[in-house]
Amino acid sequence: MLVRIPQVLTPEEVAYCRHVLEQAAWVDGRITAGEQSGKAKHNLQVPEDSAQARELGDIILRALGRNPLFTTAALPLRVFPPLFNRYDVGMTFHAHVDNAIRFLPGAMQRIRTDVSSTLFLTPPEEYDGGELVIEDTYGVQSVKLPAGDMVLYPATSLHRVEPVTRGSRWSSFFWTQSMVKDDGQRRLLYEMDLAIMRTRADLPDDHPGVLGMTAAYHNLLRQWVEM
Numbered sequence: 593m594l595v596r597i598p599q600v601l602t603p604e605e606v607a608y609c610r611h612v613l614e615q616a617a618w619v620d621g622r623i624t625a626g627e628q629s630g631k632a633k634h635n636l637q638v639p640e641d642s643a644q645a646r647e648l649g650d651i652i653l654r655a656l657g658r659n660p661l662f663t664t665a666a667l668p669l670r671v672f673p674p675l676f677n678r679y680d681v682g683m684t685f686h687a688h689v690d691n692a693i694r695f696l697p698g699a700m701q702r703i704r705t706d707v708s709s710t711l712f713l714t715p716p717e718e719y720d721g722g723e724l725v726i727e728d729t730y731g732v733q734s735v736k737l738p739a740g741d742m743v744l745y746p747a748t749s750l751h752r753v754e755p756v757t758r759g760s761r762w763s764s765f766f767w768t769q770s771m772v773k774d775d776g777q778r779r780l781l782y783e784m785d786l787a788i789m790r791t792r793a794d795l796p797d798d799h800p801g802v803l804g805m806t807a808a809y810h811n812l813l814r815q816w817v818e819m
């Protein structure tokens with residue numbers, strides 16, 4: 593399931609992130625890549641333990657915490673501290689699948705990557721190319737979003753970033769370990785939760801239909817979550 597989440601960051605937060613990133617020490621993106629993806633990866637990244645990455649990562653984690661769409665789509669158990677990348681002219685990331693396991697150095701903990709996310713920090717008018725192309729079960733999807741918007745997709749998907757041919761594409765990317773690891777189950781819960789929200793907009797909360805659907809949602813969640 594591929595979900596676009598608009599305005600995860602406010603325009604002020606995007607501007608602040610860009611201001612901080614302008615002063616960051618960008619390094620070769622292969623520092624966090626696996627063996628296959630390392631050969632596919634041609635971009636720049638802010639070192640994950642740098643003060644800038646941690647400060648901006650916390651802004652993004654707070655923004656995710658207040659975003660109901662992220663919560664219901666990803667059902668997050670743990671979110672990997674957000675990283676920051678950049679593709680200047682000629683840079684690209686060929687087809688790859690993200691590593692299944694990532695080590696959280698600070699917490700001495702491993703996370704399973706169930707959901708991959710890209711949060712766009714540069715508006716589409718500022719660059720050509722740079723589309724994130726994701727091969728989902730429903731076919732190939734090409735994604736390029738306004739600054740502040742985010743896309744999340746199953747980490748099992750093959751994906752790539754098309755070469756940038758003008759300007760520069762900046763983004764934050766990160767992984768989430770979900771309480772529901774199966775993408776099909778997550779999708780069902782997500783669609784059911786959206787249907788409940790739409791129904792609640794028109795019916796009182798104590799309407800038997802709302803009550804029944806909400807109970808079924810939580811009981812299904814209880815069956816499927818792993819913590």
Ligand SMILES: O=C(O)CCC(=O)C(=O)O
Pocket residue numbers: 677685690710724751753763765
């Ligand atoms: O830049 C992007 O949108 C995706 C980056 C990516 O696929 C990765 O770092 O594994």
Ligand SMILES: [Fe+2]
Pocket residue numbers: 688689690708751
């Ligand atoms: Fe990736």
